[in-house]
Structure formats: structure tokens, C-alpha cells
Amino acid sequence: MNAIQTGEKRRMKHELNGKKFLLQGNEAMAEGAIAAGCRFFAGYPITPASEISERMSYRLPQVDGTFIQMEDEISSLGAVIGASLAGVKSMTATSGPGFSLMQENLGYACMTETPCVVVNVMRGGPSTGLPTSPAQGDVLQARWGTHGDHPVIVLSVSSVSECFSITVTAFNLSEKYRVPVVVLSDEVVAHSRETFTIPTADSIEVADRIVPNVPPEWYKPYEDNSRGVPPMAPMGDGYRHHVTGLAHDARGFPTERPDEIEAFSNRQFRKITNGFFEIQITKKLTVEDAEIVVIAYGSVARSARRAVAMARSQGIKAGLIQLVTLFPFPKNTVVNLMRQCKAVIVPEMNMGQISREVKRVNTGLTEVYKYNRIDGKLITPMEIFEEIQKI
Amino acid sequence: MISGMTELRHKYLRHHKKFPHVWCPGCGNGIVLGAFIRAIERLNLKKDDIVFASGIGCSGRMPTYVDFNTLHTTHGRALTFATGIKLAKPSLNVIVVMGDGDATAIGGNHFIHAARRNLDLTAVIINNQIYGMTGGQASPTTPYGAQSTTSPFSNIEHAFSIAELAVAAGASFVARGTVYHAAQLDKLIEKGIRKKGFSVIEVMSNCHVQFGRRNEMGDPVTMLKWFKDHAVSKDDGSSLPPDSLHDKFTVGILADEDKPNYIEAYKEIREKSQRN
Numbered sequence A: 001m002n003a004i005q006t007g008e009k010r011r012m013k014h015e016l017n018g019k020k021f022l023l024q025g026n027e028a029m030a031e032g033a034i035a036a037g038c039r040f041f042a043g044y045p046i047t048p049a050s051e052i053s054e055r056m057s058y059r060l061p062q063v064d065g066t067f068i069q070m071e072d073e074i075s076s077l078g079a080v081i082g083a084s085l086a087g088v089k090s091m092t093a094t095s096g097p098g099f100s101l102m103q104e105n106l107g108y109a110c111m112t113e114t115p116c117v118v119v120n121v122m123r124g125g126p127s128t129g130l131p132t133s134p135a136q137g138d139v140l141q142a143r144w145g146t147h148g149d150h151p152v153i154v155l156s157v158s159s160v161s162e163c164f165s166i167t168v169t170a171f172n173l174s175e176k177y178r179v180p181v182v183v184l185s186d187e188v189v190a191h192s193r194e195t196f197t198i199p200t201a202d203s204i205e206v207a208d209r210i211v212p213n214v215p216p217e218w219y220k221p222y223e224d225n226s227r228g229v230p231p232m233a234p235m236g237d238g239y240r241h242h243v244t245g246l247a248h249d250a251r252g253f254p255t256e257r258p259d260e261i262e263a264f265s266n267r268q269f270r271k272i273t274n275g276f277f278e279i280q281i282t283k284k285l286t287v288e289d290a291e292i293v294v295i296a297y298g299s300v301a302r303s304a305r306r307a308v309a310m311a312r313s314q315g316i317k318a319g320l321i322q323l324v325t326l327f328p329f330p331k332n333t334v335v336n337l338m339r340q341c342k343a344v345i346v347p348e349m350n351m352g353q354i355s356r357e358v359k360r361v362n363t364g365l366t367e368v369y370k371y372n373r374i375d376g377k378l379i380t381p382m383e384i385f386e387e388i389q390k391i
Numbered sequence B: 001m002i003s004g005m006t007e008l009r010h011k012y013l014r015h016h017k018k019f020p021h022v023w024c025p026g027c028g029n030g031i032v033l034g035a036f037i038r039a040i041e042r043l044n045l046k047k048d049d050i051v052f053a054s055g056i057g058c059s060g061r062m063p064t065y066v067d068f069n070t071l072h073t074t075h076g077r078a079l080t081f082a083t084g085i086k087l088a089k090p091s092l093n094v095i096v097v098m099g100d101g102d103a104t105a106i107g108g109n110h111f112i113h114a115a116r117r118n119l120d121l122t123a124v125i126i127n128n129q130i131y132g133m134t135g136g137q138a139s140p141t142t143p144y145g146a147q148s149t150t151s152p153f154s155n156i157e158h159a160f161s162i163a164e165l166a167v168a169a170g171a172s173f174v175a176r177g178t179v180y181h182a183a184q185l186d187k188l189i190e191k192g193i194r195k196k197g198f199s200v201i202e203v204m205s206n207c208h209v210q211f212g213r214r215n216e217m218g219d220p221v222t223m224l225k226w227f228k229d230h231a232v233s234k235d236d237g238s239s240l241p242p243d244s245l246h247d248k249f250t251v252g253i254l255a256d257e258d259k260p261n262y263i264e265a266y267k268e269i270r271e272k273s274q275r276n
Helices: A008-012 A025-035 A050-059 A073-085 A096-112 A139-144 A160-177 A187-191 A258-274 A299-313 A331-338 A353-361 A381-390 B004-012 B029-043 B059-065 B078-088 B100-106 B108-117 B162-169 B182-194 B208-212 B220-230 B262-274
Strands: A020-024 A040-043 A066-069 A090-094 A116-124 A130-134 A153-156 A180-186 A193-197 A242-244 A282-285 A292-296 A318-323 A325-327 A343-348 A367-372 B050-054 B069-072 B093-099 B122-127 B173-178 B199-204 B231-233 B249-256
Touching (some): A025 A050, A025 A090, A025 A180, A025 A187, A040 A073, A040 B078, A050 A066, A066 B078, A073 A116, A073 B078, A073 B108, A090 A096, A096 A116, A096 A139, A096 A180, A116 A160, A130 A187, A139 A153, A139 A325, A139 A353, A153 A160, A160 A180, A160 A187, A160 A193, A187 A299, A292 A331, A299 A318, A299 A381, A343 A353, A343 A381, A367 A381, B029 B059, B029 B093, B029 B122, B029 B182, B050 B059, B050 B078, B059 B093, B078 B093, B078 B108, B078 B262, B093 B100, B100 B108, B100 B122, B100 B162, B122 B162, B122 B182, B162 B173, B162 B249, B173 B182, B182 B199, B182 B249, B208 B220, B220 B231
Parallel strands (some): A040 A090, A153 A180, A242 B069, A292 A318, A292 A343, B050 B069, B050 B093, B122 B199, B231 B249
Antiparallel strands (some): A020 A193, A116 A130
């Protein structure tokens, strides 16, 4: 943190807070990260995420941060985790093919409980797919992509403003819960330009990881507590400890004892469950009396918003739940609305990855309809409106 | 009276933690760890200022045993984590230990790019010419014609020379030692850590269990003697007739250059970015 405090005066003139810009989603994500305290970024060029790296390469040195272009996405996430272990908030950004490469080290971040933010600007897939077209095919990969049972938080963004604010949220949750947070954007959100005023610094809530308040000889880096989130000592501050991707005990050393492994694994899930109240973020539009509820996220949520307004103007009682948090899946919010509505429509630019979740939590409460597009084209408001009319 | 070495052990080993270690009796890794500890002692560095990182394999377990900031990362990726740590906290001395498979197969790309980038890291690569922990499979440094569990009829791939690869990739400091030449090894590691820039120390080491046994190299002592007989000092090598060198390898410092290092260069980048 010292690096941030030095050069404070020089830094001030590069603060953009309170100023209005015409920003791309990708650029707003970079600004959101900086506002959240991110001072390290490692990345590798990939369409449609490259603008995040480009802006970070320009902006981070201005605020005494560090940008590095690595040799691939594997090393990008490796460097990000390394920097975070040394106490600096860190991020990387990529798209599908790079996100696949990151799965290995994403698991390492889960296992070692190292906070970091990974942005995946989704494009058509699989493989090289459609580099310049939007898709939402990586939703379940974001949840389950790395091997082994693990907790992870997955957020999604649908506008330039959210690219900023949800990136801040991603850092806050990552720091508070010591988990990697994946932010799913898509090509449309990433490259849309909207006017956006960067909020003033005092209006942005920033959370920092908790550091130990015990002497180094008492410190156990993975010891349980009421929150299930142990304090995290940055490397080099006197709290020498061991960090490993192997299953480990409370001191961080490899263990094969079932009792220690079970306690560790349970804590991983418990800490997220404890935080559902602030992790599971949704936005609602005219749901109070809605008979038909659209559940959408990402750029599709924009179309859905319009479609719901169109339906309302035709006298149809329609509403929208925009899922900002995809995982842990906001079950309570969704189920509560299922109790009141006749039908739920889940439009997605995939073959139904979130509709699976919606169906999973629907215990005969309502009808669930999915609407899917996998041709690299955005789902339009009219298409969703027509689906609403069909019911 | 306790001996100097015992004192050093107590000073640096996490002796009350995860011992006994996982290495086979006679393994060269212990000699490398000893050399590393002696180098640190001579450099008079604070334990808190040292990050000791590793990848996966027998070498990957080394940081577990020593009382520094230690990091056991994913296979082949140790240098990438080290890169992040060093950039986030340049005051730390970041030392990475890897095996031959770790550094030059799965981590080969990270290795050459770390050398090219010239960030101030020290890479100690223990080359035992085999994948030891997983049971003796052929590695990128297994000699042509050698036996391994994945080349049961003979290895038909050609071996990397790690130190020469590091020189070609642009590392500032490159040296090769062996576990036989233990006193020299201390000094090579010490110089590597001292060097501002990317340093590589390749250490030829014995895996008598997985490599030696299948290739009739004998017991650990015989293998150590093999290193003695086949190592040629960098300074002597050029004066010997080429015919006598075909089964030999050079030891000593292969490269020692001063180049702009990444941390210093990035400071200038920050200043440039803040000028307007």
C-alpha cells in the first residue's frame, strides 16, 4: 500500500473522479478497477477485451500502479495472484479462449483464498469462435471451469455504468471473502459507448482485505473464525507463512488428514453462504404485480428492459429480474417472484445455461420458458416482447 | 558445541513443522537446499525479505521446509507468480526453484519470457533429467537414447541445454553447477541473487531412483562422481580439444551482463505517464 501513498500529489492530477466521459464498457471497467484500488494488472491481448489492457497500461502507471503484458493468459493470472499475495489488489481481463487457459490458476486462487478479479468479455465459442460477436456461452464455465469442488463468485454487467460499479463490487467481494471474482461482460457491453460520470472518490465504497492483528508468531493464515474468512497477511510484512495449492492445514502446510481437509473445504463454502445477503445482487423492474417475469443478464438484460416496457405499454403485466450475480445463484429472489407469476422467460445468448438454474430452483411454482440465440447476434427487445406476448 | 551447519539448519529450516521431507535418501535436492541456505546466510538477507517460490514436482516441495515467505504454485507457473510478487513489492528478493520438466516443458514459455523480460528474479533449476515425483517419465532434458517409463525402448527426443537456452533467451546471469560441486554451487546461487536482473542457475542433480536406476548409473555416490568426471569448467572448456568434450557439460558462469532491468525501466514509465 505504500506505493499508493507516495507520489500523492502527482497522482492527484490524474484522478478522473467527478468528470464526465464518453466511455466504452471496457474502459469503464478499467476505471472501476482503479477506483476500487486495483494497482496491478497483467494481461494478454484478445478481442474483445484488449481495451481493458490498453487502458490499464496507460492509467496504472499514472496512479503508481503496475501494468504488465504477459506471454499468455496462464501467466497473466499467475502474476495477478502473485501481486495479490504481496498485498496489491489485482485484476486480469480476457475473453473465452484466454479464460479457458486461466482455469488452472483460477483454482489456485480458490485453494489459496487469494483475492483477484478476472474479467471475461464473452464472445462466440467454442474455440476461436466469433471473436467480434457477443455470446453468453461461458456462464457455467465461470462457475465450474476449474477442476475440483470450489466456491467462486460470478457477476455480470449490462451497461457502461455497471462496468464501472460492478467492477468495484467485484473487488470488494473478492477482498472481503478472499475468493476470485469473475466478472462476465460480453462484446456488446464491452464496445458500447455511453456517457458516464466517474463518481467522486468519497461516493465509492471500497473494501480492503482484513490483515492480521496478532503478532506474527501467532498468525495462522487459514485459521477459521466466525466469518470463515481468515485475515490475510501480505508477503514481506513479517508474517512468514506457506502458501500452497495442495490441501493444507490452518498453518498453510500440506495435509492429508481428513479432518483438516473437511474443515477447510466446508469453510470455503460456508464463507460464501454467510455472505449471500450482500453477494447475491439482482435488479428488479416492475415486478410487484408482474405475471410474466423475464430473467436476464448481460447485454440481453438491456433488451429485456425495453421489452418489459413495451409489454407494460400494451397492458401486459411484465417485469424483469436482472441478475447481476449469477453465482452463487440468487435463488431466494427468483423463487419469491416465481410464487407470484404465471410464467418466467429466460432469454440468453447460449442454449440455456442460466435457465437450467432457474428450472432447478422452480419446484412447480411457475412455468419456465427459455429463449436462446447462438448465432452471434444480440437478442433484440422485439424478440423478447414477442415471447412475452406468446404467453 | 553444535556445528556451523546445524546452526544454519536451525536458523532457516522449519524444523518443527513438516519434517521428515518427501525426498528419497541420497537425493540431490538436499544439497541444493543446503547451498541455497548458505548463499542466503552469506548475503545476510532478512528472512522477511525473501520470497521462495516453486512449481510442482520434487523441487516444488523445497519451499515448505524453509522459514521464508514461501509459495508452492502450479506446475510450470512459478515464475509467473514470482513476476507478480516482484512487481508488487520490488523490495523483496524473489527466488524460484524449479525442476527440468517444470521449468522447460510445461513452464518453458514462462521461462524464456522471464529471461527476455529481465525482471530481477533468481531461478534455480534442478536438472535431474527426469520427472522424478511422477515416477520416472522422460523430460525435456532426458538424454537421447535414455530409458524412462515413457520411453521404455529408448528416448528419441533431443535434450534441451537449459543454461544455454537461458543465455539465448537473454537472461542477465546464467550459471551451471552440479550437486557434486557443492561449494561452487553456494557461490553461483549467491551471485545469482546478487545480480540485478533475471538470473538462472542450472544445477545438474542426481535422481538415482528414477533416472539412474533405469540407466545403470549406479548409486548416488557413483552418480555424483559422474558429475565430477563430466563437468568441464567454463574457463577450461575452450582450451580442450572438441573431441574430448562430446559427452561433457560446462559448469561455471555462462553469462553475466548488465542490462536495463524491468523494475528500473518501469519507474521511468511511471514518471513519463505522470508528466502531463
